[in-house]
Amino acid sequence: MLSHLKKPLRQVGKTDRQLVRRSAELPRTRADALLTAVSRAANKGRLWWVVGAVLATRKGATRRGALRGVAAIAGASAAANLVGKPLFPRRRPAAEEVPEHRRLTKRPTSSSFPSGHSASAAAFTTAVVMEAPKAGLAVAPLAAVVAYSRVHTGVHWPSDVGAGVLIGVGAGLVTRHWWPLHPDVPAHTAHxxxxxxxxxxxxxxxxxxxxxxxxxxxxxxxxxxxxxxxxxxxxxxxxxxxxxxxxxxxxxxxxxxxxxxxxxxxxxxxxxxxxxxxxxxxxxxxxxxxxxxxxxxxxxxxxxxxxxxxxxSAVGIDLGEVEIDGTSGPDRRWFVNTASLGGYPEMVRVREKLQDRLPKWPAAAIALVRTLRRARPLQVELNGKRTAVWLIFVGNGTYAPKGLAPSRRPALDTGLLDVRYLRADLPYSRARFVLATLTNSLAASRVYREEDIPELDVRLLDGNRRVATDGEVGPLGNHFRFRSRPSALTIYRKR
The missing domain is CATH 3.40.50.10330 (Probable inorganic polyphosphate/atp-NAD kinase; domain 1)
Structure with a gap:
């Protein structure tokens, strides 16, 4: 089937030639210089990195859209340049097809099909629209200019651009597989x-x-x-x-x-x-x-x-609590977000450092691999059951989405802890975990466990470790009792 597709895609049809000819016949205007400059600016996605940085200065949905857009560009670029171009080689339009003043100084030499610039432009725009429709609509005209500029400067056929746009839209939509959309509303509490x-x-x-x-x-x-x-x-x-x-x-x-x-x-x-x-x-x-x-x-x-x-106006919300039997005596810590043992504190530190230049999900994946490579398993008893784990995550309330990068809580009064841990007692557990993360199949993985429970008792069997609560590292201990404290905090929130 692939061989049947390759032949027509190598060829340049009459419609492509007619559209390029009509573009070339357009009168010379100041827009020619603008289209050439925009086309160059979009090389290697640089234009979208700049646009993303501008959008990220505004918190909330706009920032999430920018981060999702950068992640979508990575997928679109890989699909267009690493898969599409090698599979479907096609010659680019001859330089003589367009007037000399439009031509790029350095013409690309890779396959013409599909257009990587168009794929990146469509991917970024699609991703931003999903998170922040108004910001996406503002970006869309620039994406259209980038896509058309590839025909205007004579480096792509119109069908290359069309295919690139389809790839980009698909890449933007696919980000939802790993990074689900969620409503930008406060978490629920009935108290x-x-x-x-x-x-x-x-x-x-x-x-x-x-x-x-x-x-x-x-x-x-x-x-x-x-x-x-x-x-x-x-x-x-x-x-x-x-x-x-x-x-x-x-x-x-x-x-x-x-x-x-x-x-x-x-x-x-x-x-x-x-x-x-x-x-x-x-x-x-x-x-x-x-x-x-x-x-x-x-x-x-x-x-x-x-x-x-x-x-x-105020509501009652749950807090998490951990009691620690430490080397310097008993201690107690409250946490509003999360607590963790093992490699998780290190993973969060590396992830937050990488998030200065990468979206959250790729940053989390890279941080996870780096942390697990150096980690030592913990021999523990979890609620009385002996096992070995690489890391333990405890959330104050049930987090979403399930999987590698929990990011929000739909409710603040569940009376439950969100417990997630990576087992170390199965062969190749770290490699299996990374593979399951990349394929978004953690729910079916035997090496990863998730459960929502009111209490968790963790007893270390091989020394002392520090617990991290809300990003702050606590004292050394070998016995940790985590509990949910329903409606422990009254907090002002407008109705």
């Missing part, structure tokens, strides 16, 4: 909570991390605008945040009615643990780089936090 109205933040103690977020942007002005009467404090480099806040609350003698926080997930987790233990409601302004917790709660910006505190 409304009573919280005092905090007019201008009166009787509020707010911790502000001035070095959180992109480029260490100080959120102090946002906090002063939302809660001008609040008492502001900054993290003390010589003290634990929790101890610092507890001391402030004790000194206030019962006048503090709510805690506030402006910072990233690590700072939020520390303040949230104090709020839960002191029985105080928490107000937060997202000021970190990723703000996973604030996104799930549904507080996207300072105005959201301001409105919720001014109206006393």
């Amino acid at each position: 409304e909570a009573d919280a005092p109205l905090m007019v201008d933040g009166e009787d509020m103690l707010a911790l502000v991390n001035p070095h959180s977020g992109v480029n260490g942007q100080d959120p102090t002005e946002d906090v002063r605008y939302a809660w001008p009467k609040a008492t502001l404090r900054y993290p003390d480099a010589d003290a634990d945040i929790r101890a610092q806040l507890e001391s402030e609350i004790e000194r206030a003698g019962g006048t503090i009615r709510a805690l506030g926080v402006a910072g990233g997930d690590g700072t939020v987790a520390a303040v949230a643990s104090v709020a839960a233990e002191q029985g105080l409601p928490l107000a937060l302004i997202p000021a970190g780089t990723l703000n996973h917790f604030a996104r799930d709660v549904g507080v996207r910006s300072m105005p959201d936090a301001d409105e919720a505190t001014e109206t006393g």
Whole structure:
């Protein structure tokens, strides 16, 4: 069948020749220079990297669209250049087919079919449209210009461009296989909570991390605008945040009615643990780089936090808790997002470093391979059952999607922990896990386990390890008891 397809695709039909001729007959205008410049800018996807970087400056759906677009380009480029061109060799239009002023200085020498530039343009646009339709529609005209420029400059036949567009659209849609779309809505909770109205933040103690977020942007002005009467404090480099806040609350003698926080997930987790233990409601302004917790709660910006505190709108959400039998005595940690043992903390560190230049899913895959290559298996008892694992992930609540890169929580009041671990007691478990990840078949893999349970007891049988909670590394221990604490935290969220 493939041989039957190759012959007609090698040939150049009358329609292709007629369309190229009509393009060549267009009068000379200033658009010629623009089309040539755009065509060159799109070499190796450079144009789309720039567009993606611009889109990524805006948080939320637009940023996700940019990251999905870059991932789609990788798939489209591989399909067009590594598969399509070698399978279907075709000569490009002769330089004489178009006027001299349109010709590229350096003409490509690879097969004309299909157009890799068109594939990348369509892939990026399709991916952005799926996440952020308005941003995608804004990008679409540029993608159309790139696709047509390949005919205008005489390096592709129109059917090459058409095939490239189809490949690109397919590559964009295929990203959903590994990276499912999800509605951009707050996580659900059925537990409304009573919280005092905090007019201008009166009787509020707010911790502000001035070095959180992109480029260490100080959120102090946002906090002063939302809660001008609040008492502001900054993290003390010589003290634990929790101890610092507890001391402030004790000194206030019962006048503090709510805690506030402006910072990233690590700072939020520390303040949230104090709020839960002191029985105080928490107000937060997202000021970190990723703000996973604030996104799930549904507080996207300072105005959201301001409105919720001014109206006393709040909900009860679950927290995760881990009790640690450590080398320096027992300890207890709360976590708002995740906790982990084994290679998972290292994988997250490598992934976040790679995410400066790669989308989340490819970054996670590369980080996983690097971490597993150096990892040592943990001999453990999980809820009394002896086994060996490479890593253990514990989420506060049930995360989605299932698999390698959990990214969101549909609900914040499940009363469950999302437990995922990679077994080390089966042959070639790491290689099998990577293969299952690449084929998106983890659900059927014997080496990977996922379950939603209220408690997890982990006893190490071969020494001590550190637990990581919300990205912060905790003390050494050999016995860890993870629990879900239903409605342990009251948090301000607008209705």
